Amino acid sequence: MPNSTDKLDLQSPDLVNENIEKLAALFPNCVTEGAEGKAIDFDLLKQELNHDIVEGPKERYRLEWPGKKESIVTANLPTTKTLRPVREDSVNFDTTENLYIEGDNLEVLKILQESYLGKIKMIYIDPPYNTGKDFVYKDNFTQDSAEYKEESGQVDEYGARLVQNPETAGRYHSLWLTMMYPRLKLARNLLSDTGLIFISIDDGEQANLKKLCDEIYGAECFIANIMWQKKTSPDARMNISPAHDHILVYAKRIDGGELNFLPLDERRRKSFTNPDKDPRGDWASVDLTGQTGRAPKSQFYSITTPSGEKMPPPEGRCWAMAESTFKDLVADNRIWFGKDGGNRPRLKKFLSEAKGIRPWTWWDNKSVGHNQEGSQEVKDLFDGKSIFDNPKPVRLLQRIVQLTTNENSDEIILDFFSGSASLAHAVFAQSATDKINRKFIMIQLPESLQEGSTDFKANSTALKEGYKLISDIGKERIRRAATKIKEETGADIDYGFKVYKVDSSNMQDVYYKPQDYNQGQLEAFADNIKPDRSSEDLLTQILLDWGLPLTAKTETLTIQGKEVFKIAENSLMACFANGVDEALAKELAQHQPLRVVFKDSGFKDDTAKENVKQLLKQLSPNTEMKVI
Numbered sequence: 001m002p003n004s005t006d007k008l009d010l011q012s013p014d015l016v017n018e019n020i021e022k023l024a025a026l027f028p029n030c031v032t033e034g035a036e037g038k039a040i041d042f043d044l045l046k047q048e049l050n051h052d053i054v055e056g057p058k059e060r061y062r063l064e065w066p067g068k069k070e071s072i073v074t075a076n077l078p079t080t081k082t083l084r085p086v087r088e089d090s091v092n093f094d095t096t097e098n099l100y101i102e103g104d105n106l107e108v109l110k111i112l113q114e115s116y117l118g119k120i121k122m123i124y125i126d127p128p129y130n131t132g133k134d135f136v137y138k139d140n141f142t143q144d145s146a147e148y149k150e151e152s153g154q155v156d157e158y159g160a161r162l163v164q165n166p167e168t169a170g171r172y173h174s175l176w177l178t179m180m181y182p183r184l185k186l187a188r189n190l191l192s193d194t195g196l197i198f199i200s201i202d203d204g205e206q207a208n209l210k211k212l213c214d215e216i217y218g219a220e221c222f223i224a225n226i227m228w229q230k231k232t233s234p235d236a237r238m239n240i241s242p243a244h245d246h247i248l249v250y251a252k253r254i255d256g257g258e259l260n261f262l263p264l265d266e267r268r269r270k271s272f273t274n275p276d277k278d279p280r281g282d283w284a285s286v287d288l289t290g291q292t293g294r295a296p297k298s299q300f301y302s303i304t305t306p307s308g309e310k311m312p313p314p315e316g317r318c319w320a321m322a323e324s325t326f327k328d329l330v331a332d333n334r335i336w337f338g339k340d341g342g343n344r345p346r347l348k349k350f351l352s353e354a355k356g357i358r359p360w361t362w363w364d365n366k367s368v369g370h371n372q373e374g375s376q377e378v379k380d381l382f383d384g385k386s387i388f389d390n391p392k393p394v395r396l397l398q399r400i401v402q403l404t405t406n407e408n409s410d411e412i413i414l415d416f417f418s419g420s421a422s423l424a425h426a427v428f429a430q431s432a433t434d435k436i437n438r439k440f441i442m443i444q445l446p447e448s449l450q451e452g453s454t455d456f457k458a459n460s461t462a463l464k465e466g467y468k469l470i471s472d473i474g475k476e477r478i479r480r481a482a483t484k485i486k487e488e489t490g491a492d493i494d495y496g497f498k499v500y501k502v503d504s505s506n507m508q509d510v511y512y513k514p515q516d517y518n519q520g521q522l523e524a525f526a527d528n529i530k531p532d533r534s535s536e537d538l539l540t541q542i543l544l545d546w547g548l549p550l551t552a553k554t555e556t557l558t559i560q561g562k563e564v565f566k567i568a569e570n571s572l573m574a575c576f577a578n579g580v581d582e583a584l585a586k587e588l589a590q591h592q593p594l595r596v597v598f599k600d601s602g603f604k605d606d607t608a609k610e611n612v613k614q615l616l617k618q619l620s621p622n623t624e625m626k627v628i
Contacts, residue, residue, distance in 0.1 A: 006613075006627045008597070010507055010545050012110040015076040063211040066171055067178035075182030079110045080507075082541040083500035083550070084533075089475055091482070092496030097551040098424070099441040100478065102471045103502025105416040108443045109186040111502070114547040116441075120190040121411040122404040123197040124423055126392055127183075130176040130205045176205060177212060183416065184216050190414065191252040196223065196259075198400050199248045200392065206246045213250050223249040223257045228396060229365045232372065247363075247400075259403045261356025272351040278333060285336045285346035289313055290320040298322040306341030314344075359403060369393025378420055381480045387462040388420040388473055397426035398433075407436050418442035421474035424497070425481040432491035439494070439551070442478075444471045446501075475499065498550065506533040506541050507628065527601040528628065535576045538628065539565050542574060542597055560584045570594060578602050585612040589619035600627040 020038055023045070024031045030045045031038060083101060087093050090100075101108050187197065197217070201209050206225075214222065226247040234241035251257030272282035290299070299318040303311045303326070313319050319326060326345075329335050334348045365373075374393035379386050401423075405411045415423040427440045446469045449459050467473050475497075482495035505511075511528040529538065543550060548567060555566040562577040562584060573593040575584065580602045588596060596616065603609040609627075616623050 006625065007600075008542065008545050008626050008628050010082070010505060010511070010541055010628065011080040012078045013113050014078045015113075019076070063177075063208070063215060065174040065177050067174050068181065071178045071181035072185075074106070074178075075185045079107050080505040081107050081111060081502055082505055082537075082544065083108075083111060084503045084537050085540055086499040086501055089499040090497060091479060092494075093498050094554070096494055096496030096498055097439045098427075098494060098497040099500065099550060100418075100421070100424075100471075100475055100497045101441065101443045101500045101502070102446045102469075103443070104445055105443045106183055106186070107502055109183060109190070109416060111544055112441075113186065113189060115544050115549050116190050116412070117547070118190070118192050119410070119412055119549075120414045120441075121192055121195050121408075122400070123187055123191065123195070123414045123416075124200075124397065124400055125187075125197075125415055125417045126200040126419065126422075127180060127417045129202050130173065131202075173205070173208060177208060180209070180212060181216070184212065187414075187416065188216055188252065192256075193253050194256040194258070195252040196257055196404055197250050197252075198226075198404075199250075200228075201246050201248065203242065203246070206248075210248060213248060217250040217252070218254070220254045221251045221257065223251055223259075224361050225249075226361050226363055228363045228368065230371050232365055232370050259359060260406065262359055262399070262403070263356050264351075264354060265357075268357065269351070272354075275339065276333075276336070278348070278350075280350050280352060282351040283348040284351075286349055288320050288326075288335070288345050288347050289317040292316065292318050296322075303345055305337050305343070305345070307337070309342055311344060320347075359399075363396070363399070367395075368399050369395040374422065377425075378477065381477060381484065382465070385461055385465060387465060387467065388470075391420045391422045394422060394426045394429055397423050398430045401426055401430045401438065402434070405436065405438055412439045412441060414441045414443075416443040418444045418474055419470065421477045421481075424474075424478045428478075428481055428485045428493065428495065431493045432485050432489040435491065435493075437493050440497075442474065442497075444474050446471045449473075500540070500550065504530075506530055506537050511628075527599070529599065529601075535563060535565075538576050538599075539567075539574055542572070542628070543567065546572065546595065548572060559587045564588070566591065566593075572597070574598075576602060579604055580612060581608045582611050582615055585615040586619065589616055589623070592620050593623050595624045595626065597626050597628060 017038075020031075020040055023040055024038070027045060027048050030041050030048060032041045033039060081103075083103075085093070086102075090096075184197075191197065197213075199209065199213070210222075210225070226249060227244045228247055229243055230245050231241070231243045234243065249257075272284045274282045295318040299320070299322060300313065301319065301323045303319070305311055321329075326335070329347065335345045336348050337343050337345055370393060371390055373395070374391045375386065375389065377394055378388050378391055401413065405413065413423065413427055415421075418424070421442050421444075424440050424442050427438050430436075431438050449462050449468055449470065449472075462473060467476070478497055485491070486495055507528050508530060539554075540550065543552065548571060552568040552571070557564045557566055559575075560581075560583050562575055562579070565572075565574045567573070570591055570593045572595045573588055573591060574597040575588075576599050578599075578601070580598050581604050598612075600609075603612065613625055616625055
């Protein structure tokens with residue numbers, strides 16, 4: 001087995017231990033020892049965080065449900081699972097910066113914690129609505145697979161963790177909240193300091209989701225509850241027909257939730273005219289009064305109009321600025337008194353200076369589309385066949401993309417309930433419109449489309465067309481949307497995507513728990529790596545473990561007859577070939593890599609391993625060497 005100082009741990013971060021270390025730095029007196037090592041004395045910690053003597057539990061304002069503690073534990077548990085590349089499903093694998101990942105989104109969010117920590121600009125999700133018919137994810141990582149299958153009886157051939165949640169269930173709301181909590185908690189870690197999350201939901205769980213997000217993101221980071229008009233007409237069969245969905249918006253930080261302006265529409269542009277032939281061009285006038293509130297005395301004065309009339313502010317109002325500022329605006333010809341010069345003054349806003357329109361919380365279906373439009377878009381892409389029910393319309397998601405992303409090549413958009421990949425379609429559409437090359441990460445459970453496995457009416461059509469999984473539909477939609485948009489616009493953007501699938505670690509169990517094996521058993525594992533794993537599989541897990549993005553530029557070199565990967569210039573070099581010796585080390589050292597990785601079983605012998613380590617120290621002293 002490799003020396004512990006050389007060995008990569010190849011699992012997601014242990015968030016419990018990280019949180020303990022953070023608390024230990026603040027409250028060293030609250031650190032104690034438990035069965036598993038360092039622990040927190042919670043009684044002492046409670047006292048440290050309270051001005052009064054803490055004697056026992058106190059009532060407080062918070063959202064509680066059966067399973068909440070379980071969901072917190074679930075979020076913090078590390079995973080040894082990894083991602084494996086699927087080149088045959090990808091488009092432009094070696095050059096694209098877009099990702100499509102098939103797997104349970106909880107595990108994927110954990111896997112991405114190091115490589116994408118604080119790097120996501122915008123997250124949009126459309127999670128399963130708690131209707132009693134939809135499936136919810138059931139997470140239990142403390143059981144092995146056999147125990148899990150025996151308990152649930154719901155794991156299909158693709159390993160989907162799906163359980164129905166009928167309204168008659170005693171934990172109807174609790175199960176849904178337990179599913180959502182760890183995913184939202186992990187998602188927050190991925191957001192950048194200026195990042196935002198948008199969550200679509202209906203009335204069934206809107207109130208609970210709002211409280212849940214207040215807890216995870218902070219009530220002070222709440223931006224808006226957008227009402228989207230999803231229908232075009234009421235349903236006559238219902239007492240009151242629901243016409244809307246909610247889109248809750250939260251920022252990662254209280255000072256980081258700035259949204260872009262929307263461009264002026266044609267109707268608004270027509271409101272700009274130039275009746276006084278101002279050389280600065282067309283303008284529109286706006287009210288020049290304000291609420292009295294705490295307005296200072298300087299905002300209460302009479303204005304003499306060009307026609308000679310003295311005009312105080314309207315009753316109950318004041319002027320929006322001090323008299324000196326008003327006179328400066330008059331001198332700059334920015335005040336309009338009407339054609340005859342006797343009207344109440346208004347401020348001129350020039351079209352050339354207009355940034356756009358600030359969005360508001362009512363989004364009607366004329367401006368951003370509706371359910372039928374979303375369904376028709378998929379139908380049009382798939383040759384007139386209805387293979388997916390009720391996807392979000394592209395215009396709705398384009399608006400969100402437009403409001404949250406700028407001309408910055410590092411901005412990434414994430415959807416971890418991607419469904420038919422409407423958001424990827426919207427990213428292509430918006431990027432082709434404004435020529436900003438955005439990146440996306442789509443995550444989708446490979447949920448089976450077998451009859452009866454979901455509530456989708458479109459299942460039978462999709463199955464007839466050869467699609468077995470929802471993720472199959474998502475990948476194909478991205479391909480078709482890219483082709484369509486490229487043909488229609490000719491825009492030079494990134495139309496590709498890399499596909500990855502969640503799988504068990506590339507390493508044998510002995511790699512993680514050598515203490516569970518005796519010496520005789522250890523000798524049977526001449527190689528820690530599972531025999532069916534490729535060098536590209538190993539490279540992917542190492543990128544994730546070392547916090548490098550999956551889209552980092554990768555070169556494949558041949559050095560001393562061996563395949564060597566060179567990642568992001570000199571960030572990492574990896575060689576998983578056998579027979580590694582001093583000659584290879586000398587050539588690698590010429591590249592001065594920051595890190596280098598070998599298979600522990602790949603060295604010619606123990607002497608060669610030690611010599612390689614010493615040569616790298618001598619010839620490339622800044623290189624960190626690790627083995628797997």
